[in-house]
Each structure stands twice: as C-alpha cells, then as structure tokens.
Amino acid sequence: MRVNTSKIWACLSACLRDVVEKKPHDPIEYIAFWLKKHIENERYKAKKAEEAEQYEKLKAEAAVEQERKAIRLEEARRLAEEELERLKAEQERKAREAATASKLSDVEEKDEHETPRDPPNDEKEDVIKEEEEDEQAKEAEGLEQIEEKNEQDEEESPDGRVEATAEDV
Template identity: 70%
Template sequence: MEAKYLKDNLGCLTSCLKEVAEKRPHDPIEYIAFWLRKHVENARLKAKKEEEAKQLKKEQEEEALDKERRAKRLEEARRLSEEEAARRKAEEERRAREAASASKLPVVEEKEEPDVEAPPTTDSAEVSGETAGEESESKEAEPETEGEQTGVTEEGDTTEADGDKTAEGATTDEPSEEQPPAEES
C-alpha cells in the first residue's frame, strides 16, 4: 500500500480511534460509523469547494481575457475611426485646395487677333540722313505709345512691319531694353 493512501484513508481512523478513547461513547462502533460518514462528507465538500475555486479562477481568467479582447477591439475601432476621420479631413483639405487653386486661376479666353495689316512705314531716319546712333537717341527721347511704335501687340508678340526687327522685338540698330545703353565719356 502506498503511504498517501494510508495517510488519507487510514490516517483518519487513528483520529477517530483517538476520539473514541477520549469520549468513551456507549456504542463505539456506531460512533466510528457516524464519524466516518461525516469525514467522507467533509472530504466531498472540500473537493467541491476546491473545484469551485478552480472554476472561479478559470472564469476570472477568461473574463480578464475577454475584457482585454474587448479593450483591444475598442482601441482598434477607435484607431480606425480616427484614421477614417483623418483620411476624410485630408480628402476635404485636398478638395478645398483643388477648389481654391482652381478658383485662383485666371480665366483664359482665346482672343482672335485682328486681321488689320499695318501700313508700310518708311524709316524717317534714313530719309533725313541721320546715322544709326543719332536715330536711337531720338527714339529714346520720343514718348512711345504702347503697341504702336514698338511693334508690340497686346499679347506681347512683336510685329515684323520693320525689316530691321529681330525675334526679340528690338532692331539691330537699337539697344535692347534688357541691356542699358552704353554711356559715352
């Protein structure tokens, strides 16, 4: 026999016999039977309480896991809603920027260029016999109206009415507007 079995089952008999010797009941066999029934009932109650304690502990652990899962789900739902709100806000800002940038752009209308041809002009400087240097000085002194004497149209293109004009709109004899005329000392 094993020691644990003897201790659990026969160890209680020693306690029972000890009580019988101390109390000296009228019927010791009946007392021992009653005591053993009570002992078995107590053992069952103790096992039941241990089982309930294990079950309670297991339920508490499951509840803690469920609570943790719910917290994670809530956190994820909150995070997803924040991401969705941020995405919506970014989309609205992008749309607002597009609308603002689209409204800030000037309206471009295509204008038809007038088909009016400029009458051929003669260079008055050549007729009067002035030199090229004197001609540029006289042109600088004259007030020019925009688009008539310079040969510039409204769109900023140059007309080629004069044969001396280059693609930039300056004559070969005239100094360019970008470069200041050379000063003579």
C-alpha cells in the first residue's frame, strides 16, 4: 500500500510545531495524543464528507421523483379533462337524441289527439273522491271501536289504570 508522504510530512510538521509552541512536560506523550486526535479528526471529516455525498444523492433522487410525480399528476389531470370532455359530448348527444325523440313523440301525440278521447276527467275525479271518502269512513269506524274498547278497559281496571293489551297495539 502506497502512502501519500506529503500528507504524513504535513501532519508531522504541524504536530512538531504545536509541541514547540506549547512546550509540554512529556513531548513524546503529547505527540502520541496529538496524532491519535488527528487520526480521529480525519476519520470524522471523511465520514462527514461521505454523509454529505449521500445527502446530495438522496436530494437528487428526490428531485427526480418529484419531477416524475409532477408528470404523473399532469397526465392524470389531462386524462380527467379528456374524460370530462367525452362525458359532456355524450350528454350533448343524448340530449339531442332526447330532443329529437320528444319532437317525434309530440308529432305522435298530435296524431293520438285525433283518435277518440278517454272519458272526461270529471268522472275519474268523482270516483277517486268516493274511494277516499270510503277509506276515511273506515278509519273513523276503527278509531271509534278502539276508543270504546279503551273505555271498557278503564271501567274494568280496579285502580283506574289503563292496561294495554295486544289487541290495542
């Protein structure tokens, strides 16, 4: 393995410069701790550089994914607009067909009016009114019977309380 000697000499010269400036009691021990700390710092810098590189890659991937998402949304919007236009055209076509059919039925109705008519509406209304009156009379009779039954039950109850029976309900 080939080691870059210029980095080693730069590191050692910085270490020796620091030893000369600070003049520690035990320079050998100071150099050992200084070199250990220098190696830790270099590893930390390398780790941070790698993390920054990974962050940039993730950021680029996110930008690409965001662009893809925008394209998909635009495509979905375009398809929805096309579907809406197709539905509007279909509704307009159906409306025209219905208008044409109603015009045709109007013509047919005019032909039917020339045929013999149904009995007058007044007679039909009289029959309907009679049926309604019969139903109302039946309901009134039923209510009267229920009231009579309740009065009888009240008279039979010893303490005056009304007791409901299955027939009343």
